[in-house]
Amino acid sequence: MVQASKRASTCPASGIRAMGALAAGYKNVLNLGIGEPDFNIGANVAEAMKKAIDDGKNKYTPTAGIAPLRAAIARKLKRENNIDCAPESVMMSNGACGAIMTTILGVTDPGDEVLLPDPAWSNYQGQVHTAGCKAVFYPLLEEHKFHVRAEVLERYITPKTRLLLLNSPSNPTGGVTTREELQEIADLMKKHDIAVISDEPYEQLLYDGAEHVSIGSLPGMQDYVFTANTFSKTYAMTGLRIGYVQGPVEIVKSLCKLQEGMGSCVNEPSQWAAIEALEGSQDYVEEMRKTYAARRKILVDGLNSLPGVTCLAPEGAFYVFPNISKHGKSHDVAIDWLKRAQILSIPGTAFGAAGEGYIRMCFAVSESTIRETISRLSGILTEGSIPAR
Structure with a gap:
């Protein structure tokens, strides 16, 4: 009898999808679980x-993508990210997910160690597992506003460390690592000769004056950094599955050889749509950001009004990551909210062990959904519901 490989059978499963499957058994669910824009793509796109x-x-199309799109991305990276690069350094991919998987395969060998943020998007762990590498988790701490800190990273570097994965703005925390913090990280990576994947899908979703900085733009980092991005979040093109990675030209050529055997190329119509997304009107992108900002305030204020819940205002992305530790373990609380209030949220532990005590909620939903969420939670989170300590 044929059996699944150890690689497949032991691959970590997504806690996000597991909660979604549970929620399917309930009626009138308010879905703040999935991280997907509730806007349609722009009419011009x-x-x-x-x-x-x-x-x-x-x-x-060519495995790396059509030439006009790669050129448009190079212009975008220069204009918006201060990364001066050639179109030949860009490879199109099946979303940022495909870019990250191919890059991990392209710069590591089995047994290498990869530094992953904790908490972080759960797919990272599965990708590192698939590559035969060891995931080493560095914590993102609330006391640091969930920023990545070089002094924390340094504790986890060993002679086997080959790759660092960064994600800022962060999913699930909304933390935005500062320019000064990134410079210290860049210096540390150069010191230890460690490659960096910088996953930047939420770069346009910033609040309260937060600044997004691409670590690949910092002095001396062009030979170390692979900047991954997607059209899913900024342009609400999730279902079209188109992203890219930019990095050292010779290594990107090798990534294309890997991608040829895994997915051949990105579908051509989406590539032409992506050019229009980048070079057409950006008015609807700003409109989305303003709408998210208003929803963010309603959700953060509402959560902070609840007994036993505290919530930092996220600096970026479209998630909040409230501390609910006074109510119990993350998974138990998420299940309780689903059962008693029909609210779908994601336990922080779905994003790593450091997510214990937190819940992720997405505000890429209607204002009415957010207000109803707070109303339902107000009905169940009375002072008496908080366990004695």
Whole structure:
């Protein structure tokens, strides 16, 4: 009898999807679990995709992507991220997820150690596992506003450390690591000759004056950094599955050889749509950001009004990560909220052990959904519901 490989059978499962499956058994669920924009793609972007199909641009493309898109991304990286790069240093991918998986495979060997944030998007751990590497987790602490700190990272570096994965703005915490903090991290990576994947899907979703800095833009880091991004969050193109990675040209050429055997190329109509997303009007992107900012305030204020709940205002992305430790363990609280209030949230432990005591909630939902969420939680989180300590 054929059996699954150890690689497949021991691959970590997504706690996000597990909670979604549980929620399917309940009625009238308020879904603050999935991290997906509730906006449609811009009309100009949709029209560009339709035109590509009508014009017969629905064929195989070069593995790295069509030349006009790679050039547009190079211009974008120069304009918005201060990364001066050639189009040849860009490879298109199946979302940022595909870019990160291919890059991990391209810069590590089995047995190497990869530094992962904790808490973090759960797929990172599965990707490192698939590559045959060892995940080493560095904590993101509330006392540091969930920023990545070099002095914390340094404790986890060993002679086997090959790669660091950064994510700022952070999923699930909303923390935005500062320029000064990133410079210290950059110096540390150069000191130990460690490659960096900088996953930046939430770069445009910033609040209260927070600044996004790409670590690849810092002096001397072009030979170390692979900047991964997606069109899913900024442009609400989640279902089109298009992202990219930019890095040292010769290594990107090797990544293309890996991608050729795993997915061949990104679908062509989405690539033409992506050009319009980057170079067309950005008005709807700013409108989304303003809408998220308003929803963020309602959710943060509402959560902080609840007994036994404290919530830092996220500096970026579209998640809050409230501390609910006074109510119990993360998984127990998430289940309790689902059963008693039909609210779908994600336990912090779905993102790593350091997520214990927290819950992730997404505010890429309607204002009415957020207000109803707070109303339902107010009904169940009375002072008496907080366990004695």
